Amino acid sequence: MNAVLLGYGTVGKGVEVLCRNVDDLHLSQVFVLPQFEDLPYFSNDGIGMVTRDDVDIVFECLSGTEPANTLITAALEHGKHVITSNKAVVSPNLERYIQLAQKHGGSIQIEASVAGGIPFLDAILKLQKLEDIDGYEGIFNGTSNYILDQMQTKGLDLATALEQAQAMGYAEADPTNDIEGIDVYYKANITNMLAYQTKNDAILPPLGISKLNTKDIELAKKTGKVIRHIARSVQKDGAFATLIAPAFLEPDNYLANVPSNYNAQLLFAKSFDQLGYFGQGAGRMATAQAMLANALDTLAGTERRIDLKFSKRVDNDLLREDWIVRSEADLSALEPKRHEDGYWMFEDRGGDLIAGVRAIDPDAMIALWK
Numbered sequence: 376m377n378a379v380l381l382g383y384g385t386v387g388k389g390v391e392v393l394c395r396n397v398d399d400l401h402l403s404q405v406f407v408l409p410q411f412e413d414l415p416y417f418s419n420d421g422i423g424m425v426t427r428d429d430v431d432i433v434f435e436c437l438s439g440t441e442p443a444n445t446l447i448t449a450a451l452e453h454g455k456h457v458i459t460s461n462k463a464v465v466s467p468n469l470e471r472y473i474q475l476a477q478k479h480g481g482s483i484q485i486e487a488s489v490a491g492g493i494p495f496l497d498a499i500l501k502l503q504k505l506e507d508i509d510g511y512e513g514i515f516n517g518t519s520n521y522i523l524d525q526m527q528t529k530g531l532d533l534a535t536a537l538e539q540a541q542a543m544g545y546a547e548a549d550p551t552n553d554i555e556g557i558d559v560y561y562k563a564n565i566t567n568m569l570a571y572q573t574k575n576d577a578i579l580p581p582l583g584i585s586k587l588n589t590k591d592i593e594l595a596k597k598t599g600k601v602i603r604h605i606a607r608s609v610q611k612d613g614a615f616a617t618l619i620a621p622a623f624l625e626p627d628n629y630l631a632n633v634p635s636n637y638n639a640q641l642l643f644a645k646s647f648d649q650l651g652y653f654g655q656g657a658g659r660m661a662t663a664q665a666m667l668a669n670a671l672d673t674l675a676g677t678e679r680r681i682d683l684k685f686s687k688r689v690d691n692d693l694l695r696e697d698w699i700v701r702s703e704a705d706l707s708a709l710e711p712k713r714h715e716d717g718y719w720m721f722e723d724r725g726g727d728l729i730a731g732v733r734a735i736d737p738d739a740m741i742a743l744w745k
Contacts, residue, residue, distance in 0.1 A: 376400055378430065379405070381437050385658075403429075405418070406446070433456070433458070436459075444464050456678075465485050465488045470568075482678050487662045489562045490515060500569060510642075511606075514637075514639050516656070518550065521635055523604060537550060545636050553583075556584075557581060566608070569681060574686050576687070579619070582621065587602065588740070594623075603624055603631060604621050605621075605622045609693050621740075636655075695725050696725075697720070699721075706732060709728065
């Protein structure tokens with residue numbers, strides 16, 4: 376089969392390398408922005424590339440929603456097999472992409488859009504054939520995990536740990552998507568759609584790690600906790616709920632023991648109780664490997680079908696948790712369990728607590744207390 380590649384950044388270069396290992400796959404052209412067109416098979420004619428009659432597979436490794444959405448749409452309208460790592464464009468558009476693939480005879484595969492090189496989505500699509508997925512929780516962003524790990528093991532403040540992450544290539548020059556939880560928000564939306572076979576719906580806005588400081592780290596150490604940034608989700612009786620937030624975890628918690636920039640996830644279902652996954656959630660070769668795994672499925676005609684056959688509702692009250700909030704404002708109207716040294720403790724509360732706290736103090740640090 377012939378393939379084209381959209382984007383020649385970190386992941387795109389990895390895809391180019393791994394394509395050479397597949398005898399039946401020929402990478403014929405690479406789409407780049409005009410200023411980067413400097414090699415014979417580079418082109419800035421994205422539409423021309425993805426609509427060529429002799430192209431079967433389109434690897435999409437661009438960042439952001441445009442021109443990615445336009446090119447993916449055109450490729451699917453021409454019956455191509457699209458393999459993408461771009462969670463920002465997949466999250467709001469997956470339902471439409473599936474419809475286009477079914478109508479025109481192509482496919483959309485998205486393994487690399489969540490958890491990088493960890494075969495997490497593949498596991499979901501396989502396991503759900505036998506039973507419902509009851510929920511999941513996990514660390515989905517290596518940048519945030521690296522920063523928190525450095526703050527707790529090296530005593531760094533957040534700004535210093537972030538600078539270190541940027542120097543090592545773990546964080547972008549603009550780290551907003553990582554430290555504010557937006558990257559995890561995209562991934563949670565995608566995971567929800569696949570795990571619960573439901574069309575996209577609005578989950579709660581994410582809580583990132585930007586409000587954490589050294590006082591919080593000291594409290595975690597004093598109480599024997601480990602802070603990690605997690606997504607947690609459950610489904611029950613045709614509804615689901617998802618939280619994205621920092622969490623003070625017990626040290627024997629599976630996710631508390633994930634070091635550096637690694638990712639890890641747990642899946643829950645009745646037959647197996649829980650299954651754990653661990654590995655590199657981003658990076659050139661790990662993510663490219665996930666994309667090539669999808670390509671091998673296309674070559675063999677064994678793509679896992681994504682079926683969003685339900686319209687399940689979001690019920691945020693399904694997830695009732697204990698919370699810790701650091702704020703100098705008076706939060707007594709929200710009926711905390713107790714208040715001590717600037718920290719407010721809340722028990723058995725749903726995600727509506729977040730909006731209540733932010734209405735009083737937009738700068739409050741809000742986290743799960745597990």
